[in-house]
Amino acid sequence: MRGAHPTFAILDEARVCFEVLTEDGVPPRKAYEYANKILPAGFDLRDFEESEEA
Numbered sequence: 001m002r003g004a005h006p007t008f009a010i011l012d013e014a015r016v017c018f019e020v021l022t023e024d025g026v027p028p029r030k031a032y033e034y035a036n037k038i039l040p041a042g043f044d045l046r047d048f049e050e051s052e053e054a
Contacts, residue, residue, distance in 0.1 A: 014038040014045045 014035040021031035035045050 010039060011045075011048055018045060 017038060018028075018031045018035040021034060022028055026034075032045055036043070039045060
């Protein structure tokens with residue numbers, strides 16, 4: 001991954017974005033695309049979700 005590690009505030013914003021979009025009926029794949037636009041280039045919200053569950 002390139003760039004600085006995203007702060008917790010940015011990760012929280014991306015998570016909230018994902019949750020709101022999916023609650024509004026947006027398919028998860030598309031919701032992740034939109035949520036990832038909040039994060040710095042090269043980061044993917046799914047990477048952080050998986051690492052927390054492990």
